[in-house]
Amino acid sequence: MDLFETITARCSVRAFLGEPLPAGGLDRILEAINRAPSAGDLQAYEVYLVQDAGLKEALVHAAYEQTFIEQAPAVLVFCANPARAKRYGERGASLYCVQDATIAAAYAQLAATALGLATVWVGAFDEAKAVAALRLPEGRRPLVILPVGKPAESPAPTPRRNLDELIHRL
Numbered sequence: 001m002d003l004f005e006t007i008t009a010r011c012s013v014r015a016f017l018g019e020p021l022p023a024g025g026l027d028r029i030l031e032a033i034n035r036a037p038s039a040g041d042l043q044a045y046e047v048y049l050v051q052d053a054g055l056k057e058a059l060v061h062a063a064y065e066q067t068f069i070e071q072a073p074a075v076l077v078f079c080a081n082p083a084r085a086k087r088y089g090e091r092g093a094s095l096y097c098v099q100d101a102t103i104a105a106a107y108a109q110l111a112a113t114a115l116g117l118a119t120v121w122v123g124a125f126d127e128a129k130a131v132a133a134l135r136l137p138e139g140r141r142p143l144v145i146l147p148v149g150k151p152a153e154s155p156a157p158t159p160r161r162n163l164d165e166l167i168h169r170l
């Protein structure tokens with residue numbers, strides 16, 4: 001699958017087979033994450049890999065009972081780490097670290113798709129509950145919960161705006 005096919009194939013999947021990820025698949029996703037760009041190459045984010053059933057259940061509760069999270073064999077939690085971006089002052093602390101973490105999550109989604117795996121970006125969750133559930137260190141801000149697994153559904157593509165409406169040619 002080339003990049004454009006991968007982009008087209010990616011969709012949010014909210015039902016996962018309980019099967020383990022294919023050998024080496026998770027490592028390839030993690031390597032792809034680590035190639036994401038970041039402000040000043042400061043890499044002001046952290047990724048937590050959750051495979052423990054109890055921790056996944058706690059993430060389900062933090063995410064307002066989005067139960068598909070615990071179906072996935074691996075759940076990646078992308079966190080901003082503002083301390084790593086302090087060279088950039090307030091902009092680093094409030095923006096760059098958030099952008100760094102979210103770009104990395106998008107890389108993970110595309111890498112998983114290229115491997116025939118599925119993800120869904122979960123942004124609706126109680127940050128404090130997620131911090132407590134994972135016992136994250138001080139200063140980490142969880143932004144994205146990303147279950148990764150083999151898909152148990154094939155959703156239809158979701159609509160997009162026409163390019164004429166989206167792109168503003170100046």
Ligand SMILES: Cc1cc2nc3c(=O)[nH]c(=O)nc-3n(C[C@H](O)[C@H](O)[C@H](O)COP(=O)(O)O)c2cc1C
Nearest residue numbers: 010011012013014066120121122123124125157158
């Ligand atoms: C910032 C953000 C937050 C999201 N939060 C959730 C969520 O909490 N639960 C969920 O099921 N999907 C969530 N999604 C997935 C979107 O619903 C989905 O990307 C959108 O409907 C487009 O569908 P597609 O991903 O299949 O193209 C989120 C996506 C983004 C980018």
